[in-house]
Amino acid sequence: MLDIPSRVRVHVETLLAAQNDMGVCDAFEQYAPVGKPDTMTAPHPSKVAGIDSAVPSPAQTVAPACATTGTAALTTGPGALLQDRLAGWVSDLTTLHELTERLVRTDNLPDALQELLRAGAALVGARRGLVVLEPADGLGPRRTVGLGLAQADLGHLETVPRGSLPYGELLDTPAGLPGGVAEIVRADLLAEDGLDPRHREVAARLGYAASYTLPLSSKAAGRLGAAMWLYDEPAEPVERMRHLVGLYARYATEHLARLLEVERTRACLRTMSEELLPSRLPRVSGVQLTARHRTGPRGGGDWYDALPLPDAALGLAVGSVTGSGPSAVAAMGRLRASLRAYAVMEGEDPVAVLSDLELLLRLTEPARCATALFAYCEPALRKITLAGAGHCPPLLIGERRTEFVETSVSAPLGMLACWEAPSVEVQAEEGETVLLYTDGLLQRTGEPVDRAFARLHAAAVAVPKAVRRDPEALIDHVLRAVLPDGLDTADSDEDVVLMAALFE
Incomplete structure (x- = not known):
């Protein structure tokens, strides 16, 4: 019987079969000894024929037959050769195990x-x-x-x-x-x-x-x-x-x-979500519109909309459906389409629009709730009438004021037997922008809600005067300030929607 240390006493044919037929990590876990014994650690050879010396290489060198005579035969006998080979196999499995572990950590x-x-x-x-x-x-x-x-x-x-x-x-x-x-x-x-x-x-x-x-x-x-x-x-x-x-x-x-x-x-x-949102915003005299949408990897239910209404009016809406994935995206599409229909019929009364939407949601999707905000805008008068259902208050940004629009506290749609909340009227000045957004903007900051609101307000206050009449530049500045260091594009379970309306 060969004098092989217990650490490397492994059946050679079984180890070869494991290395060739099994997965790398499985073979390592089943046949590699616990720990890394010093006697089995092969030295790193110099680079030969393009092989990088940084990769562990087993000492599988076999002496010529003429050298295995006398004393040399005792030092390079079958036991030493087998130990060399086993050390090489374990070194290879260790290397592959480490490399595959690093690979599997990539997402x-x-x-x-x-x-x-x-x-x-x-x-x-x-x-x-x-x-x-x-x-x-x-x-x-x-x-x-x-x-x-x-x-x-x-x-x-x-x-x-x-x-x-x-x-x-x-x-x-x-x-x-x-x-x-x-x-x-x-x-x-x-x-x-x-x-x-x-x-x-x-x-x-x-x-x-x-x-x-x-x-x-x-x-x-x-x-x-x-x-x-x-x-x-x-x-x-x-x-x-x-x-x-x-x-x-x-x-x-x-x-x-x-x-x-x-x-x-x-x-x-992402494609489904984008197709269910407006491909472009309408052109309405007296107001400039722009929007930004960032969706998470699983898809979310945040949406925005802008549609021309009778009498040169304009309807603006943002909202969020609970949940994520295809079901939330589909629910968002249905809710947005329904809101458009209600806005065309009774858009001048935002409370009625949201009441009808709440009734539809409660009857067709009783297990789901949503937040929404609808604003009826008259650009010629720079007058805005809005109502919100558990949604974040809009932000009014101008040269002389930057403040949240005070809306009444209300429950999200689908949470109460009958939803109702009063509407609010806002008079915008020339050059002021109304910023509508979803709560994903606040939640992606990772901060408590009060601090997230303070961060949003500070970002709006810090908008340079040179871009306050450019809604594209303004909304990008706010987005980068609230979500710095790539947080706006990073994978997140929270969708982000911002829509800016600049009144001329």
């Missing part, structure tokens, strides 16, 4: 693609690379992401005929054909006969002389794209590194497929 496609490029570059010893996302089902999204390559460099690569690039050859190969291309290695690109002249020119311009390309495909996900890593000098990864990066790419493909499905769902919800 969006751009971050996952960058992590894929960084991990692959470390495994194959490259410095630069790019991944082309091009799902075979044709539903998109299609994008190209580079590592160590500027946007201009990617543009240069796009001028090369697609068929002469390795990733083009992989992506243009029909998926599922027997004997399909598994990888493309070009160890000395510039020395190849028949290389496309444009490809040779771009390679010389970008300074790469070799490439290694893998498809991103699996049986479950299909073909999603291809990843290509570039070497500054002629080189290629050894067989061990190809095996490691192949295992990693297989796992990465499954992760990318999940993120791709999430992104497609989000894009579908």
